[in-house]
Amino acid sequence: MAGSRIDMPGFWRGLSARLVVLTIIFVMVAEVLIFVPSISRFRVDYLQEAIDAAYQATLTVRAAPDGRVTPELKAELLDYIGIQSVGLKLESVSYLMLGMPEPVEVAYNLSDQSVPVLIIDVFRTLAGPDDGIIRIAGQPRAVATDAWIELTMASGPLKSAMIDFSWRILGLSIFISVITAGLVFFALQRMMVRPVQRLTEDLIAFREAPEDVSRTIEITNRSDEIGIAQRELAEMERGLRQSLRQRTRLAAVGSAVSKISHDLRNILATAALVSDRLSMSGDPEVQRQAPVVLAAIDRAVKLCQDTLRYARADEPDLHFNRFELAPLIDDVSNALVGSGMTAASYRNAVDAAVVVHADRDQMFRVLFNLSRNAAEAMGDEGGSITVEVGRIEGGVTIDLTDTGPGIPARVQAELFEAFAEGAKGTGLGLAISRELTRAHGGDLTLIRSDETGTRFRISLPDRA
Ligand SMILES: Nc1ncnc2c1ncn2[C@@H]1O[C@H](COP(=O)(O)OP(=O)(O)OP(=O)(O)O)[C@@H](O)[C@H]1O
Ligand SMILES: [Mg+2]
Structure with a gap:
């Protein structure tokens, strides 16, 4: 048993590594849960900005004297916003049209912002073509009238902006999880792994040399579970050490008693022999006392025999x-x-x-x-x-x-x-x-x- 030290598990089999991996997984799972709502918010903001900009373009055109704007200026306006065409409706009546709408692949209506629709639209956008045309309908923000904008634009820029956003989120998630896992690792190492290792080393030291008082479990003043374990184990060690000492002494006393009993039995045998002779003496008083002495010696011999037999403590050999x-x-x-x-x-x-x-x-x-x-x-x-x-x-x-x-x-x-x-x-x-x-x-x-x-x-x- 002595010398058989327990090797502490290496990093990858240890508690810390497992917790580091788990932390990274948990943070990533949390990030996935956050990702869907945040990319859908990103997409809605992107499209809403396009609607707002398109509305501003219609305002610019309407502000021109007699509403006359050169086709070149219109084209420049649309180009600047990054859309192909925009139509404005005021009180449900078509009011203005800039550019010529082309046939579209997908139409999105920003007035419906329920969660399932938003999530489905995110995946429709990401799965859609890179070079298609999409139509967006919605109201410009912060406008009192019920102005309604319908615009068409290329799907490519929106899609690539969303993919960029996803990469940024992924990068951020990895960064956060690595930082968190690192902190968890160091905290755990300090608070749990090291103290548990020390406790284990102390226990092994105790197992190897239970009588060595200098190698007692180190007790700190921690009030948590590890502190309790330290105190309880130290208490257990003390108890074990004491009973071990007691047993060793009892064993020594036992063998001394055995020796004494053994010698005493032989001495008593001589005494019994002499008393036996005494009973044959002619003196009536001696004759009267001799049996009493003999009985006392008999009792003493029995005590010696019983003690010896018990001290041997052999398993009785049973013959059934x-x-x-x-x-x-x-x-x-x-x-x-x-x-x-x-x-x-x-x-x-x-x-x-x-x-x-x-x-x-x-x-x-x-x-x-x-x-x-x-x-x-x-x-x-x-x-x-x-x-x-x-x-x-x-x-x-x-x-x-x-x-x-x-x-x-x-x-x-x-x-x-x-x-x-x-x-x-x-x-x-x-x-x-x-x-x-x-x-x-x-x-x-x-x-x-x-x-x-x-x-x-x-x-x-x-x-x-
Ligand atoms: N039937 C009984 N009635 C009353 N007391 C009893 C009875 N049996 C045992 N005892 C008591 O229990 C004690 C222990 O008994 P035990 O047989 O273990 O030892 P012992 O008789 O004193 O010595 P030993 O049997 O070793 O010569 C006895 O001394 C006696 O006081
Ligand atoms: Mg008895």
């Missing part, structure tokens, strides 16, 4: 067999009586037909632990221990109920933990029993415990 449950319960009951530690009556309520698929020896251990706890709890007062079997979906349950005084509340809090607080003995029986049932794919749970008694449940899944 199919066996009848009722005889196993009898064995447990006999062992309990044999150990001379119970005044309780043992009731085996398991049907002879019940067969389970499990490790018989380990199940014996579990049931014996539970039974011994019950017997110890009931003590000399006696009572009864009942073992029953039930079915749940996908498995069987084995309930062990006693009529003892119940488990004290403070013991219940850490009931299944090893060396539990308040345990009368070593405090390993239930922890080991639960571990064993879980290794079987089942569980050990406390169903009820009050002054009328205690019920534990072993559940075991069915096995094919």
Whole structure:
């Protein structure tokens, strides 16, 4: 794991590049949306200016004395405005005509400026011929009378003006999107990418050397999401580091305890041997005390053995067999009586037909632990221990109920933990029993415990 550094993605695979490309696309899309209305405005303004200029030409002609204007002047006027002919109507009556209209390809009416018509006319103009003739009809701007102008002109200049306009818009769009994308890139680089990279580097450093306090996540005073992530990750690192330290120490303590237990067991064996001899002494007082000493030594040996066994923490090697449950319960009951530690009556309520698929020896251990706890709890007062079997979906349950005084509340809090607080003995029986049932794919749970008694449940899944 150590040394396996993560390479940060290159520019094109990184977040910034993706956002730059996206920004350019978004700005271009926005520009396309703006383009259609603006080119249609451009076209209408262009044509309206032609109408206004044509109207001014008709005014010039009408201002001439007797309305006489030389054909040369008329031609010059039309040429100056860039149109071929113009007709003026006043109150719907044809009033004046300059130039001779030629047959036209397309006619546009500027009085209809609804959005669909404007958009369609834009595309008609752009798709139209470069050298055709078009007719434009409309009113001059800012004229009180209902003057109506109809003019004809070449389509080429309008079309090329519109194409020029489109190129200008395209150039501007590219310019704006590049500038915007650049700004987005730098902003992002500063605000997100660099801090995220730094955070990732810190995390990698932590993964490589979790115990190295000098390589903690750098916390800034940012109040945004990245700031929160920094603080949360730093907090997580602190917690992890602490539990790591704790685990390392616990492991050291564990191996020390194992060594002590091991040596102590050997010392106690010698002590047991000597006490055994003492019980053969002629002194009645010594004879009376020797069994007490022996029992105390036995308890100490058991504590050492249990601790050693637990500290080994090996996965129990399970040997699954199919066996009848009722005889196993009898064995447990006999062992309990044999150990001379119970005044309780043992009731085996398991049907002879019940067969389970499990490790018989380990199940014996579990049931014996539970039974011994019950017997110890009931003590000399006696009572009864009942073992029953039930079915749940996908498995069987084995309930062990006693009529003892119940488990004290403070013991219940850490009931299944090893060396539990308040345990009368070593405090390993239930922890080991639960571990064993879980290794079987089942569980050990406390169903009820009050002054009328205690019920534990072993559940075991069915096995094919
Ligand atoms: N049936 C029960 N009735 C009352 N108290 C119980 C019962 N079973 C367990 N306890 C309580 O729970 C504690 C923990 O039990 P556990 O079997 O884990 O440890 P232990 O019996 O103290 O020691 P060990 O089994 O390792 O020799 C017991 O000390 C006892 O106080
Ligand atoms: Mg016990």
